[in-house]
Amino acid sequence: MITTSRLVLREWKDSDREPFALLNADVRVMEFMPKALTPEESTAWVERIRAHWRTHGFGLYATVMRHDHKFIGFIGLSVPTFESTFTPCVEIGWRLAAEYWNRGLATEGAEAVLRHAFATLNLDEVVSFTVPANRSSRRVMEKIGLVYQPSEDFNHPRLPAGHPLQRHVLYRLRRSDWRSKSRDEFSK
């Protein structure tokens, strides 16, 4: 469990399934995903997230507001199961209910997850990727210190050739660069 000033990032509960299904059915939230999810698909995903935790010892956290414990989405780490030029890797990712956007919540949770990834799990590198048009997600990546790698744009192997969401941008951050950035922050 990770606690920040406004968030609690915790393990998944069965009661998260319903608000998660609502979020995954919201066309605003799913704008840059191939499709919105049915409740069954959403619940199956919760089970895959739990299995990922058991396999890797880390994963996507159910994310709730600290003051009222409302479920607002997920923030966390995952190991992509597809193959590409940059895999195997650990990805940092996020998805929040639209009514909670633009309050700095994804950035706040992601900063804490990144600290866990580097300082506790000792990972060498964390990546993130999205479609070029997903400006808010790219902005979160930049705010937490990940750096866009223009030479590594790629076609997502799970999407068919010519799909409008196939092209992706890749961001990276190595532990050594995170350390030196953190030191710079302290010395400001």
Ligand SMILES: CC(C)(COP(=O)(O)OP(=O)(O)OC[C@H]1O[C@@H](n2cnc3c(N)ncnc32)[C@H](O)[C@@H]1OP(=O)(O)O)[C@@H](O)C(=O)NCCC(=O)NCCS
């Ligand atoms: C991506 C997402 C998690 C961001 O959550 P959030 O809590 O709103 O993020 P934050 O408030 O921490 O930061 C958002 C930043 O994007 C900026 N932003 C929002 N919309 C933007 C747009 N259309 N163009 C440019 N920047 C935009 C905000 O201004 C903010 O930056 P700032 O702090 O410099 O002003 C949320 O939008 C979401 O769940 N989207 C749908 C799911 C998704 O796309 N997940 C990522 C898949 S890779």
